[in-house]
Amino acid sequence: YGIPFLGSTDILAADLSTLPLLSKKIVQHYPNLLLQEDWTLITCSGTVGRMTYSRSDMAGMAGSQHFMRVVPDTDKILPGYLYAYLSSKFGVPQVIEGMYGAIIQHLEPSHIAGLSVPIAPKDVQEKIHKRIKEMALLRTEGVKEHQQATTKLFNAIGVIDPSRHTWSNNTSRKAFSVTQISSGTLRALNYDPSYVELCSNIQKHPYNKLGELCDPRHFRSGIIFKRVDAGSEFSVRLIGQREAFQVRPEGRWISRKSIEGLGLIVPKGTTVVAAHGTLGETEQYCRSMYVTERTSEYAFSGDFVRCIPVETKILPGYLFAFLRSETAFRIFRCISIGGKQQAPHPELLWNIPVPRLSTEQEQEIHALVESGSYKFDRSLRLEEDAWHIIESWIEEEAKWQPLSR
Secondary structure (H helix, E strand, C coil), rough: CCEEEEECCCCCCCCCCCCEEHHHHHHHHHHHCCCCCCCEECCCCCCCEEEEEEEEEEEEEEEEECCCCCCCCCCCCCCHHHHCCCCCCCCCHHHHCCCCCCCEECCEEEEEEEECCCCCCCCHHHHHHHHHHHHHHHHHHHHHHHHHHHHHHHHHHHHCCCHHHHHHHHCCCCCCCCCCCCCCCCCHHHHHHHHHHHHHHCCCCCEEEEHHHHCCCCCCCCCCCCCCCHHHHHHEEEECCCCCCCCCCCCCCECCCCCCCCCCCCCCCCCEEEEECCCCCCCCCCCCECCCHHHHHHHEEECCEEEEEECCCHHHHHHHHHCCCHHHHHHHCCCCEEEEEEEEEEHHHHHHEEEEHHHHHHHHHHHHHHHHHHHHHHHHHHHHHHHHHHHHHHHHCCCCCCCCC
16 A cells, blocks of 8 residues: 655665655645656755665655755756766865755745756766666665565565565564563563564574574673764774765764774675664564675774674575565664663674575575675765766866757
8 A cells, every 4th residue: 555655865765665655645745746767866964965866676665855856858958967967076166055944944946046057068967867867776675685585584484574564464462471581671561562573483494503603792782982084094984874875974073083983884795783773664673784895994883783704504595585684673772771872782692593594595696696786885886986077077178068958
């Protein structure tokens, strides 16, 4: 009965598989909410001016009114070229120039309607457009391969990965009794029958405990440290939970030397799990992210559990394929402890069951994740190439010719 619904922050996300759903009846009354491929989407409320290029996996989704849709006239300009210019160092300042508001910033279509767009030679436009189109394709394919890896894993063990709808409609947790209470916890959530059932289904097959598969030196969250700002040549970008799941996180630059030995910088192939937050259905708390070669340049804040796989025990892509699943997400949620801010129970975290398959099957799943991660990194480079081409052209050769309206 629903259609995936994008908010202003969601348009920046790499993986759109966990979006909330908007009623189809509402969309029927407001068809302008629906998105199409090749648009430029610009946030216009709150943090304004952040942009993304609508990919094929966004087509048909609904979107809020907190971001603008820039729909290119393809008879006058190539969509990828227009996006590359608007999101470049020359376009962004012009876009945000018209924002207004005190506490909450806003931007209206009328503020950017008169924005001048330089028209590059046809060959330059096509070169840029080709890179943006390939970028969008690779991002879509990369996420699909991660989803396929998870599906392949659960099909192999014959377990259904529960949807959000299925989980929410399960009434077994409304009232239940427990006869064997662990001395480790008295919280009812940690004995949720649905959580017990998920673990039991996995334990019917060969499995290992999560703590056995990860480097124990870094298998934790809650790292406390001082943030020391530094210049770009001496710093590293610090990424928090809110930014980590975005395509291009906007983190704070802190001194690299000040965090040496704390484990904030993790190697490629690590799965980081958001480990502090609240239990809202759309919160990132307990969601997992795979650290690619590119994202290994970041320092991840202390609010993540770092699952660095032991090389001789499990392949990193296979471990991520399980931890990104809805099953793992629900298990993580059900081992929560704390008051307002939740965090995983250390002992229960260690004991999370991870299903095991044959060596060949695990290698296939790992290869899918690695392929998807390579495509994600490749998409970042293509986008940066497009920016470099248009910015260089403007700086060196361009003669400004505003697009006629």
